[in-house]
Amino acid sequence: MAQWGEELEFLKVGETRWDLSSGLNTTESIVQMRPMHVTDVMETDAYREDNPAIVPAKAENIRTFLAIPLVHKGKGIGNIALYRREVKPFSPIDIALVESFADQAVIAIENARLMNETQAALARQTASANVLRVISESPTDAQPVFEAIVTAATALVSCDIVVAALADRDTWWQAAVATPKGLSRNIGDTRHPLDPDDNFQSAVLLDGKTCHIPDLSAPGMPRLAHKQHTENGFEVYLGVPLIRGGVCLGGLTFIRKTKRRFRMMTSRWQKALPIRR
Secondary structure, eight states, X not given: OOOOSSOOSSSOTTTOOOOTTSOOHHHHHHHTTSOEEESOGGGSHHHHTTOGGGHHHHHTTOOEEEEEEEEETXXXXXXXXXXXSSXXXXXXXXXHHHHHHHHHHHHHHHHHHHHHHHHHHXXXXXXXXXXHHHHHHOTTOOHHHHHHHHHHHHHHTTOSEEEEEEEOSSEEEEEEEEETTEEOSOOOOOEEESOTTTOXXXXXXXXXXXXXXXXXXXXXXXXXXXXXXXXXXXXXXXXXXXXETTEEEEEEEEEESSSOOOOSOOHHHHHHSOTTO
């Protein structure tokens, strides 16, 4: 997450990752929730056995290592790691100081989480109130409500494109589309076939179930998904059905252009749409 000290060529902040089951001291400090102090990395089993996970540390010529875990509610959530390129153990005073920093870091992380959750809840409440306002102002026209929802969803769900679609017995079509820049006014009138082999939206509409595809570059994608990935850079797909009385009348589609999975927290948008009209 952050680094201070000499520039590291092989241990990159935000890039270098270790599997928690690697058995390395840096990960074991998290798993076991206890400090790990290695006087000489070259004397460890991982070093002697050429464990692939230790390659970056070997390349950086790391010799002495200290990892202090970040523990919250009985669970390891990270650590603070210190490295030396010489064999020089850390003193008890050093270790105690880093442990105090770790305690402060856990408090800061929890405070940030609570603040983010509060802000997200407020944003959801504001968006829901806005949708209800639009519904009351448009008692005979659902279009403004579709537009309000897709506009709000781009920010709340954090995605690049949101589509509200409607369907009949044979086809589906776009009712509203939004990006972080706002509504797309030119959505056309193309009607797509209700064919799961052609597009994921059809599977959502026919099955009435949420569909989450975390990697649109994978082989075997339906025609439209492959086309959108290749031509438009779509990477992740989430489709949510709009159901009334056991019948699927349409759906919401959420697209990301980065490979970042969606959290399943979109049901509120299903409930907000005025599909009863």
